[in-house]
Amino acid sequence: MEILTFFASIIAVIMAVISAVKMPRKISMVALFIGLISTAAALSGDAMSILRPYEVDEWKRVVFIAEAIMVSSLFLFTMSFARTEGLSSSGKLSKVLLFLSPLLIVFCIVKPVESFFYSPEFEREKVLFLENAGYIFNLCILLYSVISIVNMEVTLKISSGVKRWNIKFMVLGIGVILALNIFYYSHALLYRSLNMTLLPVRSGIILVATLLLGISLLRYEGSDIKVTVSRQMFYRSLSLLVIGIYLLGLGVVGQGMRYLGPEVGRNITTFVAFIGAIIALTIILSEELRRKAIVFISKNFYRQKHDYREQWLKFTGRISFKHSFEDLLESIGEGFKDAIGAKGVAIWLQIKGNRTYSCFMTDDNDVLHLTPNKKMLEFLSNEQWIINVRDEKCSEVVSDNKYFLEKTKASLVVPLIQHAKLAGFIVLREELADNEYNFEDYDLLKTLAKQAASVILNARLSEELAEAKEMEAVGRVSSFIVHDLKNAASMLSLTAQNAEEHIDDPDFQRDAIRTISNSADRIKKIIQKLKELPGNLNVEMHRHDLSICVKNAIKEMNVNGNSKITYKETTSVRTKFDNSEITKVISNLMLNALEATEPGGQVTITTGRDNNSAYVKVSDNGCGMSREFIEKRLFRPFQTTKEKGMGIGLYHCKAIVDAHSGNLNVSSQEGKGTDITVFLPLIE
Numbered sequence: 001m002e003i004l005t006f007f008a009s010i011i012a013v014i015m016a017v018i019s020a021v022k023m024p025r026k027i028s029m030v031a032l033f034i035g036l037i038s039t040a041a042a043l044s045g046d047a048m049s050i051l052r053p054y055e056v057d058e059w060k061r062v063v064f065i066a067e068a069i070m071v072s073s074l075f076l077f078t079m080s081f082a083r084t085e086g087l088s089s090s091g092k093l094s095k096v097l098l099f100l101s102p103l104l105i106v107f108c109i110v111k112p113v114e115s116f117f118y119s120p121e122f123e124r125e126k127v128l129f130l131e132n133a134g135y136i137f138n139l140c141i142l143l144y145s146v147i148s149i150v151n152m153e154v155t156l157k158i159s160s161g162v163k164r165w166n167i168k169f170m171v172l173g174i175g176v177i178l179a180l181n182i183f184y185y186s187h188a189l190l191y192r193s194l195n196m197t198l199l200p201v202r203s204g205i206i207l208v209a210t211l212l213l214g215i216s217l218l219r220y221e222g223s224d225i226k227v228t229v230s231r232q233m234f235y236r237s238l239s240l241l242v243i244g245i246y247l248l249g250l251g252v253v254g255q256g257m258r259y260l261g262p263e264v265g266r267n268i269t270t271f272v273a274f275i276g277a278i279i280a281l282t283i284i285l286s287e288e289l290r291r292k293a294i295v296f297i298s299k300n301f302y303r304q305k306h307d308y309r310e311q312w313l314k315f316t317g318r319i320s321f322k323h324s325f326e327d328l329l330e331s332i333g334e335g336f337k338d339a340i341g342a343k344g345v346a347i348w349l350q351i352k353g354n355r356t357y358s359c360f361m362t363d364d365n366d367v368l369h370l371t372p373n374k375k376m377l378e379f380l381s382n383e384q385w386i387i388n389v390r391d392e393k394c395s396e397v398v399s400d401n402k403y404f405l406e407k408t409k410a411s412l413v414v415p416l417i418q419h420a421k422l423a424g425f426i427v428l429r430e431e432l433a434d435n436e437y438n439f440e441d442y443d444l445l446k447t448l449a450k451q452a453a454s455v456i457l458n459a460r461l462s463e464e465l466a467e468a469k470e471m472e473a474v475g476r477v478s479s480f481i482v483h484d485l486k487n488a489a490s491m492l493s494l495t496a497q498n499a500e501e502h503i504d505d506p507d508f509q510r511d512a513i514r515t516i517s518n519s520a521d522r523i524k525k526i527i528q529k530l531k532e533l534p535g536n537l538n539v540e541m542h543r544h545d546l547s548i549c550v551k552n553a554i555k556e557m558n559v560n561g562n563s564k565i566t567y568k569e570t571t572s573v574r575t576k577f578d579n580s581e582i583t584k585v586i587s588n589l590m591l592n593a594l595e596a597t598e599p600g601g602q603v604t605i606t607t608g609r610d611n612n613s614a615y616v617k618v619s620d621n622g623c624g625m626s627r628e629f630i631e632k633r634l635f636r637p638f639q640t641t642k643e644k645g646m647g648i649g650l651y652h653c654k655a656i657v658d659a660h661s662g663n664l665n666v667s668s669q670e671g672k673g674t675d676i677t678v679f680l681p682l683i684e
Helices: 002-022 027-051 053-080 092-110 132-158 161-191 196-219 231-260 262-285 287-301 308-319 325-340 374-383 392-400 402-407 439-502 506-532 546-559 579-596 627-632 649-659
Strands: 127-130 193-195 345-350 357-362 410-418 421-429 542-545 565-569 574-577 603-610 613-620 663-669 673-681
Touching (some): 132 161, 308 325, 325 345, 325 357, 325 421, 374 421, 421 439, 546 565, 546 603, 574 579, 579 613, 627 663
Antiparallel strands (some): 410 421
């Protein structure tokens, strides 16, 4: 049976390596890596103790140290895994225990192994009797395991929908390991002994747990009788029913195992108990199975498929009191996704000032630059009906928009109507539960869409009002600029007056030249800032080669001594745009990139075409920007990270791009650099 132990240890090591390679370098993943490695070491050490009973003292010391590391690492993992606030979201007790956990490792190293256990007949009985140090050690292991499994329960409770679907098997895998620890070490404390004959059972359970972790890592993608029962109570009863069936089955299996002998019976019963628990938890925690149960209950026990009052209150509460437009759209998307159990969602809204639609919210970044076909927009606007890709009534519009619908993995497209006009639409991917949509689903979605459209309109009007108030500040800024110009003019005037008397004085000549030079530089800077203040843009659209426009902008920049710019032309792209305005945009983006990079940094410009758009991409390896700054401040006037900046440049750039019915996309990581891409529609 030691072969099973070594095999389980190897699988645990493999899963540790996969987690280190595939998952992000976060503290929780580092803790998981160490926890799996130490689990493998503990199992292997126990196996060697049985294979070489005369060396049990040496191998058990290795096991104790590995167990101490394992329980400390898993404790750290359960405190930080899937938590937005990381360790700060944990309680004071957990933080104190985390701080004290290294003492457990030191305890195992410092204390002599004889103080942990004694084994008079270990080679024959495979049992170690605990001394005081061993009893305290097992008590600590049990304490950490219990609090760890509570942490995992908290993580699971605060997750919902697709998020729970994503972390389910990770929680199950770690939960199984922790449950095994609770069983094994509580057994040791109860009998004040370590029963090494349980090693095959422990190995099999660890093997199953690591395989569950592997699944998680692979994902990281009649008569009219009325029954009135509370839905939530029914779902809880369903969970209790599953657990009751499991316990009944466990009792039957345990009774049958009595005929196979106490040792075999205990081992097989223990193994079946854990496997049954894993299956029961998988059923209870499965979002897909939960959705199927809800659909089945709603169809067979209720007149209405949906509890509209509950859905309305939940959706209203979700979208209330949001601090930003981005948070509001994310809440709306989550509300639609949870309402019918969709796997994903994306929201397209009409861009201000033109008739194009852009993706404002999605959980799949690959669809950000997709643009819908005019026929689909006309269908949604004229019919004001939900598009179901599997509905024959929508076959024509689905056929005309096959590329867009396939790329977005759309199952339903829900229009957002404001004042009888199409303000946008919501794309919902397939359901977690395989369910046929009917009029009740459509009624619910249309009701939610009406509220969502109203809230989005109010949020946009609020943003426009805020921007209008911000632009009022331009007048105040202008007064400061006039004051600076007046100061510069006064200095020049004084210099001219003094020149009549002191023009022949060399010292005066030097001071006059310095004053004139400084005043000229100040006026140039003021003029440049005035040029960047956005107003009403009138773009003159003519057909140009985008690559030539970029080359001219780079040439002008390189004349001023900026040799860090590299241009990569993938293909020549011709479309209609205002050459002078787009040149301003490219020059401003290049200047920002140059200012963001160190002396040895590099700025790369790329042009090409993507689907129905031409693009210019400016990339640098500079300081980068935080996600919060990009989402909430980057394109607002007078918001800047530069010490002497006015915060007008990128606001002006976005106004120019919007006037071209284009899109400006920003991707940045602090300390790594920034990519800013200007998308312009391809106009033949």
